[in-house]
Amino acid sequence: MIFNERMKLYTLGNISKLPQYDKLSDEMKEGLKVVGSVLPFRVNNYVTENLIDWDNVETDPIFRLTFMDKKMLSEDQYNKMKSALDAEMSSPADIKAVANEVRQELNPHPAGQLEANVPKLDNEPVPGLQHKYRETALIFPSQGQQCHSYCTFCFRWPQFIGDASLKFATDQAKTFVKYLREHKEITDVLITGGDPMIMNSKALALYIEPLLEEGMEHIQNIRIGSKSLSYWPSKFVNDADAENILGLFRKVVDSGKHLAFMAHLNHWREITTETAHVAIKNIRATGAQIRTQSPIIKHINDDADVWARMWKEQVRLGLIPYYMFVERDTGPQHYFGLSLERALTIYQDAIRQVSGLARTVRGPSMSAHPGKVCIEGITEINGEKAFMLNMLQARNPEIVKAPFFAKYNPDAEWLGDLEPAFAEKFPFDL
Numbered sequence: 001m002i003f004n005e006r007m008k009l010y011t012l013g014n015i016s017k018l019p020q021y022d023k024l025s026d027e028m029k030e031g032l033k034v035v036g037s038v039l040p041f042r043v044n045n046y047v048t049e050n051l052i053d054w055d056n057v058e059t060d061p062i063f064r065l066t067f068m069d070k071k072m073l074s075e076d077q078y079n080k081m082k083s084a085l086d087a088e089m090s091s092p093a094d095i096k097a098v099a100n101e102v103r104q105e106l107n108p109h110p111a112g113q114l115e116a117n118v119p120k121l122d123n124e125p126v127p128g129l130q131h132k133y134r135e136t137a138l139i140f141p142s143q144g145q146q147c148h149s150y151c152t153f154c155f156r157w158p159q160f161i162g163d164a165s166l167k168f169a170t171d172q173a174k175t176f177v178k179y180l181r182e183h184k185e186i187t188d189v190l191i192t193g194g195d196p197m198i199m200n201s202k203a204l205a206l207y208i209e210p211l212l213e214e215g216m217e218h219i220q221n222i223r224i225g226s227k228s229l230s231y232w233p234s235k236f237v238n239d240a241d242a243e244n245i246l247g248l249f250r251k252v253v254d255s256g257k258h259l260a261f262m263a264h265l266n267h268w269r270e271i272t273t274e275t276a277h278v279a280i281k282n283i284r285a286t287g288a289q290i291r292t293q294s295p296i297i298k299h300i301n302d303d304a305d306v307w308a309r310m311w312k313e314q315v316r317l318g319l320i321p322y323y324m325f326v327e328r329d330t331g332p333q334h335y336f337g338l339s340l341e342r343a344l345t346i347y348q349d350a351i352r353q354v355s356g357l358a359r360t361v362r363g364p365s366m367s368a369h370p371g372k373v374c375i376e377g378i379t380e381i382n383g384e385k386a387f388m389l390n391m392l393q394a395r396n397p398e399i400v401k402a403p404f405f406a407k408y409n410p411d412a413e414w415l416g417d418l419e420p421a422f423a424e425k426f427p428f429d430l
């Protein structure tokens with residue numbers, strides 16, 4: 001059945017109106033309220049009505065993906081936030097102050113995401129642009145710094161604020177266009193967020209149409225990173241604006257450029273609905289290609305069979321599996337994180353179950369400061385166990401695809417936990 005309702009958003013303010021709210025235990029309701037006061041909570045009626053199995057909420061992956069769990073905070077943080085909410089004397093300002101304290105503890109670089117790798121034009125930073133790897137520039141449209149629902153594991157939460165006015169967007173569009181015109185080494189533009197597909201066709205066109213103009217011949221590929229196939233597929237099916245969105249996609253393809261829709265999908269469940277199937281069909285019919293990516297996250301998809309089934313399903317539907325990421329520390333690392341060894345084992349167990357068409361997916365990969373570091377395997381050389389690593393992307397293009405090693409460490413969860421093996425330094429430290 002095609003989902004055909006208007007969007008209803010649930011936040012902490014109205015969550016008790018959710019028809020399935022009573023499926024939550026009192027403890028879950030409390031956890032949601034306390035953790036949701038620290039991290040952003042938002043879920044819409046497509047997700048609640050189509051993707052969550054309400055009879056198994058305790059273990060449901062999509063419930064875990066969108067509803068916060070008590071254990072996402074440490075006991076101290078949880079109790080501190082809960083006392084602030086419970087205290088009769090607390091003013092909204094008091095509550096906010098405590099929430100901010102906990103946020104600081106959770107994310108040591110709250111603003112870092114948008115400010116890192118910002119390029120300069122005439123000695124001024126270009127707002128909303130990131131240029132880290134030579135051939136690809138990222139655009140963060142000011143109006144795309146939101147999503148149709150929020151993922152509990154998301155590292156971008158500090159970014160879901162800011163100036164979302166059309167005026168700012170227009171100014172922003174002007175500067176990035178100038179930067180892109182001057183940088184002929186850039187072949188790919190990746191429009192990201194939040195979720196850029198939160199924008200209507202008019203706002204999205206502000207970012208896409210300039211890329212099709214004269215002087216932009218070096219821009220060959222336009223990517224849009226989005227979770228809308230899972231969180232609001234109506235965008236491409238029966239929203240009032242759906243035809244305009246698809247028309248804009250067609251325009252890119254007709255201009256002779258490649259449009260890559262980078263779908264963020266964490267679990268096969270997300271692509272089981274008829275609405276998602278029609279959305280996929282409609283996007284592909286424009287000539288756009290859909291590639292997929294996801295981090296591996298405890299409680300949501302830390303299971304090889306889940307990945308194998310997801311990749312098989314994606315290939316059958318015409319999607320191309322592209323990346324498996326290691327989740328970076330987003331704050332609740334103790335809750336979502338898993339060791340590099342475990343991530344590798346899951347990747348290997350999953351990839352061994354699928355045919356070559358799904359083995360286009362690379363990973364597990366860490367998007368770290370020097371670049372994208374892929375864990376290729378665990379091996380033994382002269383009796384010493386080691387991680388075999390490889391740069392999928394690097395600030396320094398010279399070291400892309402150069403293999404290197406790190407000492408085996410079963411507890412390592414991120415690049416910073418690793419030390420070089422058989423060499424003094426890692427290639428990016430040379």
Ligand SMILES: *Cc1c(COP(=O)(O)O)cnc(C)c1O
Pocket residue numbers: 130132133136137138190367372392393
């Ligand atoms: C992953 C990423 C890209 C794209 O890299 P590809 O290997 O071309 O997919 C570009 N910029 C940043 C900052 C990235 O993290």
Ligand code: SF4
Pocket residue numbers: 146147149150151154155156193194195227264
């Ligand atoms: S859709 Fe993407 S940006 Fe939005 S909350 Fe989820 S992970 Fe974060």
